[in-house]
Amino acid sequence: MKLATWNVNSLKVRLPQVLAWLETEPVDILCLQETKLTDDKFPRETIEAAGYQVVFAGQPTYNGVAILSREPARVLATENPHYPDPQRRIMLAEVSGLQVLCGYFPNGQSLDSEKYPYKLGWLDALLTWVPQLQANGMPLIIAGDYNIAPADADVHDPAAWAGQVLVSPAERERFEKLLALGFIDSFRAFEQAPKLYSWWDYRQMGFRRNAGLRIDHILIPQSLAPQLARCWIDKAPRKNEQPSDHTPVIIELKA
DNA sequence: ATGGCTTAGGTGCTAAGA
Numbered sequence: 516m517k518l519a520t521w522n523v524n525s526l527k528v529r530l531p532q533v534l535a536w537l538e539t540e541p542v543d544i545l546c547l548q549e550t551k552l553t554d555d556k557f558p559r560e561t562i563e564a565a566g567y568q569v570v571f572a573g574q575p576t577y578n579g580v581a582i583l584s585r586e587p588a589r590v591l592a593t594e595n596p597h598y599p600d601p602q603r604r605i606m607l608a609e610v611s612g613l614q615v616l617c618g619y620f621p622n623g624q625s626l627d628s629e630k631y632p633y634k635l636g637w638l639d640a641l642l643t644w645v646p647q648l649q650a651n652g653m654p655l656i657i658a659g660d661y662n663i664a665p666a667d668a669d670v671h672d673p674a675a676w677a678g679q680v681l682v683s684p685a686e687r688e689r690f691e692k693l694l695a696l697g698f699i700d701s702f703r704a705f706e707q708a709p710k711l712y713s714w715w716d717y718r719q720m721g722f723r724r725n726a727g728l729r730i731d732h733i734l735i736p737q738s739l740a741p742q743l744a745r746c747w748i749d750k751a752p753r754k755n756e757q758p759s760d761h762t763p764v765i766i767e768l769k770a
Numbered sequence: 771a772t773g774g775c776t777t778a779g780g781t782g783c784t785a786a787g788a
Contacts, residue, residue: 524787525777549787551778576778577786622788662788681788716788717775728788760776760788
């Protein structure tokens with residue numbers, strides 16, 4: 516079975532690209548972030564017509580998450596109980612015997628922004644919540660736009676980015692703490708070519724210069740490690756007309 | 771040089787992303 520995550524930066528704009536991508540890569544589970552749609556505007560029927568079930572949590576203008584799945588999904592939470600938040604950044608659902616947490620982690624904006632402590636607090640609350648989710652025994656996968664480049668190998672120009680948001684030590688520390696709860700960064704479970712990223716800035720021809728960051732991740736529990744067959748980034752959608760600035764990350768799990 | 775591009779909301783611009 517295959518599971519993917521993709522920050523689509525507006526599902527209204529990107530829906531045709533999502534459906535086209537699913538034709539070429541018919542994953543079993545797809546986590547979407549930045550749908551930027553209120554629930555009444557969510558294109559449920561179109562997605563169901565394409566052969567997927569879908570659960571979603573949105574708000575006007577910003578954020579918004581969804582999980583598409585071949586098998587039915589049962590919503591477990593749209594919010595971390597330790598961090599009540601009007602921003603729709605979390606969809607936790609039970610799918611095919613897994614707990615799938617689709618997360619649109621806060622960006623933080625800059626180290627001196629009030630959004631930065633919001634990001635760190637959000638991450639701390641996640642670290643409190645995750646052990647409780649693990650306790651029910653159902654394997655937990657955390658997939659999404661983490662807005663954290665875990666190491667310098669995940670940054671096109673580490674010197675230029677040093678000390679900035681997305682790479683700051685406090686964020687990376689929390690990412691490491693999450694791994695320490697018993698997860699594997701699927702992508703780094705395999706030998707990978709250098710300079711592979713999941714996001715490129717729209718400006719300054721970021722994609723053409725490969726000026727990117729690897730900030731979209733799929734964390735799987737160590738218990739699933741023997742089943743992890745592959746993890747890769749599909750750059751193809753970033754070459755579309757009117758692309759999202761992010762591109763999908765995919766894992767394949769053996770039965 | 772804090773710019774550069776893209777989106778939503780709404781109809782001219784700002785806020786926000788990463």
